Amino acid sequence: MTLIVAEGLEKTYRLGQVDVQALRGVDAQILAGEYVAITGPSGSGKSTLMHILGCLDSPTSGTYRLDGEDISTLSGKRLAHVRNRKVGFVFQTFNLMPRLTVEENVALPLKYRGGVPRAERRARAHKLLERLGLGPRIGHRPDELSGGERQRVAIARALVGEPAILMADEPTGNLDSTAGNEVLATFAELHAAGHTIVLVTHDPGVAARAERVIQMSDGRVV
Amino acid sequence: MNLIESLLTGLDEARRHWGQTLLSLLGLILGTASIVTVLALFGGQTALTEQFLNEVGGRGTIIVSDRERSAHPRARELASKRLTFHDAQFLRDRATALTAVSPGWARQLDYRAGTTSFTGQVIGTVPDYMVINDIKPLVGRYLSDLDVRHQSRVTVLGWKYADSLFGAATAALGKVVSIGAKSYRVVGVLEREEFYFASWEDNALEYRNERAYIPISTAIAQYSATDNLDFLTLKAKPAAGGAAAQAQVRSLLFARHGVEDFDIRASGQGAGQEAGSFLLLFNFIFLVVGVVSLVTGGIVIANILLASVVERVREFGTRMALGATAGGIFAHVLAEVLVVTIIGGLLGLGLGAALTGVVAHFMQMPAVVSPFIATVSIGTAISVGLIAGLFPALRAARLAPVEALRYA
Numbered sequence: 001m002t003l004i005v006a007e008g009l010e011k012t013y014r015l016g017q018v019d020v021q022a023l024r025g026v027d028a029q030i031l032a033g034e035y036v037a038i039t040g041p042s043g044s045g046k047s048t049l050m051h052i053l054g055c056l057d058s059p060t061s062g063t064y065r066l067d068g069e070d071i072s073t074l075s076g077k078r079l080a081h082v083r084n085r086k087v088g089f090v091f092q093t094f095n096l097m098p099r100l101t102v103e104e105n106v107a108l109p110l111k112y113r114g115g116v117p118r119a120e121r122r123a124r125a126h127k128l129l130e131r132l133g134l135g136p137r138i139g140h141r142p143d144e145l146s147g148g149e150r151q152r153v154a155i156a157r158a159l160v161g162e163p164a165i166l167m168a169d170e171p172t173g174n175l176d177s178t179a180g181n182e183v184l185a186t187f188a189e190l191h192a193a194g195h196t197i198v199l200v201t202h203d204p205g206v207a208a209r210a211e212r213v214i215q216m217s218d219g220r221v222v
Numbered sequence: 223m224n225l226i227e228s229l230l231t232g233l234d235e236a237r238r239h240w241g242q243t244l245l246s247l248l249g250l251i252l253g254t255a256s257i258v259t260v261l262a263l264f265g266g267q268t269a270l271t272e273q274f275l276n277e278v279g280g281r282g283t284i285i286v287s288d289r290e291r292s293a294h295p296r297a298r299e300l301a302s303k304r305l306t307f308h309d310a311q312f313l314r315d316r317a318t319a320l321t322a323v324s325p326g327w328a329r330q331l332d333y334r335a336g337t338t339s340f341t342g343q344v345i346g347t348v349p350d351y352m353v354i355n356d357i358k359p360l361v362g363r364y365l366s367d368l369d370v371r372h373q374s375r376v377t378v379l380g381w382k383y384a385d386s387l388f389g390a391a392t393a394a395l396g397k398v399v400s401i402g403a404k405s406y407r408v409v410g411v412l413e414r415e416e417f418y419f420a421s422w423e424d425n426a427l428e429y430r431n432e433r434a435y436i437p438i439s440t441a442i443a444q445y446s447a448t449d450n451l452d453f454l455t456l457k458a459k460p461a462a463g464g465a466a467a468q469a470q471v472r473s474l475l476f477a478r479h480g481v482e483d484f485d486i487r488a489s490g491q492g493a494g495q496e497a498g499s500f501l502l503l504f505n506f507i508f509l510v511v512g513v514v515s516l517v518t519g520g521i522v523i524a525n526i527l528l529a530s531v532v533e534r535v536r537e538f539g540t541r542m543a544l545g546a547t548a549g550g551i552f553a554h555v556l557a558e559v560l561v562v563t564i565i566g567g568l569l570g571l572g573l574g575a576a577l578t579g580v581v582a583h584f585m586q587m588p589a590v591v592s593p594f595i596a597t598v599s600i601g602t603a604i605s606v607g608l609i610a611g612l613f614p615a616l617r618a619a620r621l622a623p624v625e626a627l628r629y630a
Contacts, residue, residue: 089544
């Protein structure tokens with residue numbers, strides 16, 4: 001089953017007086033259960049592509065279908081709904097809420113979903129954290145964790161809503177090699193368990209761990 | 223996420239970064255406290271002025287005075303005798319809407335008793351004057367109708383004059399005092415009258431202790447060529463009502479004068495206004511201080527909320543990436559603002575009440591923090607907070623997730 005179908009994606013930013021063309025017509029397809037790395041030098045448009053695929057940004061032109069739904073035409077509120085249900089996002093800088101505990105951080109997407117009782121939110125967060133080996137960290141604050149642990153908390157948060165796709169933007173970029181390997185091992189496990197994963201990286205070593213590589217250059221897939 | 227949940231999240235957030243919240247609270251607390259204090263003291267002063275007016279008998283009385291003669295008076299105007307003692311007697315007989323008629327005559331005359339002498343005020347009046355002005359004899363009695371009818375050479379002394387002339391207020395009773403070179407027997411001495419607007423102020427009623435009262439008939443016979451009055455004060459029957467009484471007095475006097483060469487007005491502004499005028503400046507300064515501190519508080523709150531939003535735009539971006547809607551973010555920020563302003567308002571109210579108590583105690587001013595003041599001050603705090611918080615909240619909610627995430 002094809003999860004992502006992107007056709008002719010273009011994205012133009014306006015930076016002061018200059019128009020910057022980040023994407024110049026990108027076609028991409030990603031199947032359910034695939035583990036795909038988008039790679040390329042900085043400025044190649046890989047992050048822009050990821051943001052559009054992750055519904056954090058909308059394309060200037062082109063169409064994008066996620067799980068059968070045309071995303072390009074959706075309103076802000078519907079987009080928030082899609083982000084909440086279909087996409088799990090992992091950031092380079094983890095982006096955990098510093099004032100919330102690990103458990104509260106992980107349960108946050110379910111809170112935004114609405115209609116999920118508190119007990120169930122907690123149970124689902126617990127289950128995921130146990131699975132990712134973070135059981136003892138449940139009541140801690142993010143600043144009490146190592147970088148690798150934080151990123152795995154972020155992964156748990158991305159997965160808690162059972163999204164169709166897990167997206168990661170340079171997930172090892174702020175980690176040392178040991179922690180980075182832990183995170184990549186987690187991705188490998190999730191992939192083996194059937195999750196669809198798309199990650200952006202400029203590191204060939206990281207890209208090599210994926211099933212398939214989408215190589216970007218100058219706003220195009222090469 | 224529904225509204226309640228957004229509000230709860232906002233509340234939770236405010237609790238978690240308590241230090242920062244406290245900082246924005248401070249401006250709010252001080253602003254609110256100063257509003258509370260100003261309003262309470264202001265209210266206290268107003269109540270005090272009211273009390274003063276009652277004390278001097280200004281409430282519910284009608285004052286009749288001669289109107290300024292026109293530049294080119296007509297024959298009728300020239301023919302009028304102006305306000306006279308006879309007018310007063312006429313009103314007393316005919317004005318059914320009145321309960322008291324107090325004609326007055328006033329001069330500065332020389333007082334002398336033994337070796338003590340000075341110049342001071344003498345009031346010629348009638349027994350009704352005592353009713354209207356609520357004065358009480360300390361010893362002896364006040365003037366009687368008989369004194370007026372017989373033009374008796376008797377006087378009732380103010381406390382201060384009795385004290386100055388005879389060494390002690392009570393010692394004056396039965397003695398003889400020379401007023402304007404005529405001898406009078408002291409038949410009464412009035413109680414000392416006191417009223418203080420503030421502990422550092424002079425006795426606002428001291429002038430009442432510095433005078434002597436004699437029968438108006440005696441005053442006219444001894445010192446005047448005519449029976450013209452210097453003032454005429456009336457009191458309406460409660461049942462009749464002030465307006466009806468004024469109308470009746472106007473028609474009766476018009477009938478006697480043939481021209482409206484007099485003014486009739488309800489008292490209440492007159493005496494009290496003069497005494498209260500210094501308060502106006504006082505209140506104004508207080509009010510300016512209150513408004514300035516509230517505005518300052520508002521700016522501080524706006525600034526801190528704004529800074530915290532800039533600081534947290536990335537966080538909002540992350541929340542949006544996790545599925546928060548713009549409305550959800552808006553409600554979240556708004557909830558934080560509400561929590562901060564309500565807590566700040568309440569603490570400010572407490573501080574203001576305490577401050578009011580301290581000021582009222584040390585300056586001996588009456589001041590009460592009424593429910594009205596509490597409502598106004600907390601309402602102001604919340605309004606300021608909402609205005610200050612609304613802009614950052616709107617701004618946070620409007621960003622696209624990717625812009626918010628990249629926010630520098």
